[in-house]
Amino acid sequence: MKADDQKRLLREMIFFRRFEDRCFEAYMERKMGGFLHLYSGQEAVATGVLEMAKTGHDYVITGYRDHVHAIKSGAPAREVMAELYGKETGSSRGRGGSMHIFDPTVNFMGGYALVGQPFPLAAGLAMGAKLKATDQIAICFLGDGANNQGTFHETMNMASVWKLPVLFVCENNMYAIGTRIERSTAVTDQYKRVCGYDMKASQHDGQDIDTVMEAAKTAIDFVRSGKGPYFIEFMTYRYRGHSMSDSKGYRSKEEEKQWEKRDPITIYAAKLKKAKVITDADIKAMEKEIDDEIENDIIKFAEESPEPRVEDLYKYVLDDNPDPRWIGPLQNK
Amino acid sequence: MAEIAYWEAIRRAHDEEMANDPLVIAMGEDIGVAGGTYKATSGLYDKYGESRIIDTPISENSYTGIGIGASMVGVRPIIEIMSINFALLALDTLINAAAKIRYMSGGRVSCPIVMRTPGGTAHQLAAQHSARLARMFMSTSGLRVVTPRGPLDACGMLKSAVRCNDPVIIIEHERMYNIKEEVPDEEFFRPLEGAEIVREGTDITLIGYNFSVYLCLEAAKRLESDGISAEVLDLRALKPLDRETIRRSVEKTHRVLVAEEDEAPVGVGAEIMAVITEDCFYALDAQPVRIHAADVPVPYNYTLEKEAIPDVEDVYQGALKVMGKI
Numbered sequence: 001m002k003a004d005d006q007k008r009l010l011r012e013m014i015f016f017r018r019f020e021d022r023c024f025e026a027y028m029e030r031k032m033g034g035f036l037h038l039y040s041g042q043e044a045v046a047t048g049v050l051e052m053a054k055t056g057h058d059y060v061i062t063g064y065r066d067h068v069h070a071i072k073s074g075a076p077a078r079e080v081m082a083e084l085y086g087k088e089t090g091s092s093r094g095r096g097g098s099m100h101i102f103d104p105t106v107n108f109m110g111g112y113a114l115v116g117q118p119f120p121l122a123a124g125l126a127m128g129a130k131l132k133a134t135d136q137i138a139i140c141f142l143g144d145g146a147n148n149q150g151t152f153h154e155t156m157n158m159a160s161v162w163k164l165p166v167l168f169v170c171e172n173n174m175y176a177i178g179t180r181i182e183r184s185t186a187v188t189d190q191y192k193r194v195c196g197y198d199m200k201a202s203q204h205d206g207q208d209i210d211t212v213m214e215a216a217k218t219a220i221d222f223v224r225s226g227k228g229p230y231f232i233e234f235m236t237y238r239y240r241g242h243s244m245s246d247s248k249g250y251r252s253k254e255e256e257k258q259w260e261k262r263d264p265i266t267i268y269a270a271k272l273k274k275a276k277v278i279t280d281a282d283i284k285a286m287e288k289e290i291d292d293e294i295e296n297d298i299i300k301f302a303e304e305s306p307e308p309r310v311e312d313l314y315k316y317v318l319d320d321n322p323d324p325r326w327i328g329p330l331q332n333k
Numbered sequence: 334m335a336e337i338a339y340w341e342a343i344r345r346a347h348d349e350e351m352a353n354d355p356l357v358i359a360m361g362e363d364i365g366v367a368g369g370t371y372k373a374t375s376g377l378y379d380k381y382g383e384s385r386i387i388d389t390p391i392s393e394n395s396y397t398g399i400g401i402g403a404s405m406v407g408v409r410p411i412i413e414i415m416s417i418n419f420a421l422l423a424l425d426t427l428i429n430a431a432a433k434i435r436y437m438s439g440g441r442v443s444c445p446i447v448m449r450t451p452g453g454t455a456h457q458l459a460a461q462h463s464a465r466l467a468r469m470f471m472s473t474s475g476l477r478v479v480t481p482r483g484p485l486d487a488c489g490m491l492k493s494a495v496r497c498n499d500p501v502i503i504i505e506h507e508r509m510y511n512i513k514e515e516v517p518d519e520e521f522f523r524p525l526e527g528a529e530i531v532r533e534g535t536d537i538t539l540i541g542y543n544f545s546v547y548l549c550l551e552a553a554k555r556l557e558s559d560g561i562s563a564e565v566l567d568l569r570a571l572k573p574l575d576r577e578t579i580r581r582s583v584e585k586t587h588r589v590l591v592a593e594e595d596e597a598p599v600g601v602g603a604e605i606m607a608v609i610t611e612d613c614f615y616a617l618d619a620q621p622v623r624i625h626a627a628d629v630p631v632p633y634n635y636t637l638e639k640e641a642i643p644d645v646e647d648v649y650q651g652a653l654k655v656m657g658k659i
């Protein structure tokens with residue numbers, strides 16, 4: 001990988017961390033409502049996998065922890081922030097919020113609150129690509145907890161029987177809210193669970209973006225070549241609580257410290273410094289530039305954007321401009 | 334014009350729409366090689382192949398979800414669920430996903446799926462094969478819900494449903510698949526909105542949907558021999574509901590009965606009564622009546638089942654009550 005790309009990747013991960021930190025602040029200031037699930041600690045997974053995908057072309061779908069996946073897919077960060085502010089300029093026009101970022105212009109097909117629901121939707125996106133005979137694949141990011149849903153088993157089976165071009169990325173952070181994986185899941189290595197569906201699968205470190213990219217490339221090449229689905233598992237850790245109301249009483253400080261030593265940004269920064277691609281001063285400058293962008297462009301845009309109009313409450317329930325040939329209404333004589 | 338059966342009408346709609354658009358597909362259990370539980374896709378597997386007539390495993394929630402995912406990127410799936418009872422397994426993807434994706438994406442993503450399923454009692458199928466869940470879908474924002482009563486609507490509304498950009502739930506009925514009706518030979522569409530006055534009358538309005546329209550029509554014949562002129566209104570579309578046609582009919586007849594095969598609580602009939610109360614209360618000359626199923630799981634025993642499910646006699650007696658004759 002070229003030095004410029006390496007620098008860009010590091011910058012992206014720092015940006016995602018800062019973006020999420022800024023969301024935390026805005027939430028505390030009550031600029032945002034609802035649930036807010038932050039991605040801090042897991043950045044190397046979405047950044048690394050999507051770096052290897054054809055973003056804007058491939059379909060991407062995920063759960064409620066979706067800001068970073070959306071932005072890395074190409075959704076403008078300002079629109080994601082405006083969505084969190086509930087503004088009309090938001091990616092979902094203020095109708096979705098944090099858990100429901102959508103940007104079909106870059107084929108980011110949404111964030112969903114129902115754990116496990118994106119599995120079949122992703123397989124459907126892949127089925128669409130297959131029917132249209134494009135070279136697109138669908139990439140579905142979900143957590144370890146999602147694999148205990150029926151949709152996981154149903155979808156893995158169908159994706160495999162029908163050889164759908166879909167990549168399932170399991171972000172195993174070992175917790176489903178406050179329940180540690182051993183307490184809920186008989187087989188803790190998630191990649192082993194799909195062997196019952198005769199599906200290709202592998203497990204990797206999710207904190208080192210180089211490892212993530214290499215593994216993702218193999219998986220994506222496999223799926224794109226038409227050989228069928230692939231399930232890839234990354235071991236990772238979320239730093240913050242599950243959502244904002246979580247005091248993390250279910251895990252130890254020691255465990256958190258252990259994982260902080262494997263911080264994806266620190267690991268990558270150290271590698272780049274060692275390779276003399278970047279210096280501490282460069283990183284400082286980068287951070288300053290990012291904070292400026294977040295404050296003076298992204299937050300400003302969200303703050304200054306208009307609210308949706310109350311008159312538009314009923315917009316987007318059904319097609320707002322339906323074809324009367326199909327809709328009618330029926331005329332009685 | 335040729336007379337065809339309800340199931341043939343559905344088959345014809347599939348065939349025409351699949352010929353018209355290569356992105357129209359059908360999915361469901363046993364719809365392909367086996368030809369479909371209700372023959373609604375018979376012969377189409379050979380014509381369109383396994384990538385478009387898709388035999389699914391018994392995984393209602395996820396194959397519905399796969400259809401929804403595909404619909405988000407331009408595919409138009411017609412999903413058959415063998416019985417509305419099994420649609421309960423697919424409620425997450427239908428109600429939490431299909432019905433809400435347009436809204437929560439701010440209108441940027443739509444889910445033009447069609448889900449067809451028979452909902453009603455047949456012959457002693459007992460509690461787990463006799464659900465009537467129209468009211469549940471009718472109460473979900475973001476869905477269209479229609480109940481074609483005969484081959485004309487079965488074909489024409491399915492074709493419209495495939496072309497419309499919203500998720501459409503089509504509720505059929507096990508006892509309607511062999512009903513025959515004349516339909517045009519040339520291509521035709523029937524709109525997804527609007528109630529239909531299927532019999533004109535002046536003394537009382539009998540409102541039905543799905544199979545209960547036939548109960549209303551039979552009851553109307555009997556009422557006629559008693560000198561009572563009954564108007565029969567087929568709701569056709571439960572969502573969005575045609576309040577206007579209901580109001581106009583009630584303002585004409587001043588008396589109304591709603592007949593449904595569903596149970597009463599929080600039901601379709603309850604909604605229609607609320608609409609009448611809100612829109613034309615002062616037009617009423619008599620207390621309205623609801624005819625509905627008993628609020629029990631449907632029994633297997635022939636006599637008990639017959640007692641639980643409304644029939645023509647029930648509608649007839651109900652109408653006499655509204656008319657003040659009993």
Ligand SMILES: Cc1ncc(C[n+]2csc(CCOP(=O)(O)OP(=O)(O)O)c2C)c(N)n1
Pocket residue numbers: 065113114115116142143144145146147173175176177242
């Ligand atoms: C169907 C469903 N059940 C329960 C919940 C509540 N819930 C939200 S997130 C979550 C845990 C999911 O854990 P995991 O899949 O590991 O994802 P992570 O949050 O760790 O990224 C639960 C139980 C939900 N949103 N949907």
Ligand SMILES: [Mg+2]
Pocket residue numbers: 143144145171172173174175176177
């Ligand atoms: Mg987890």
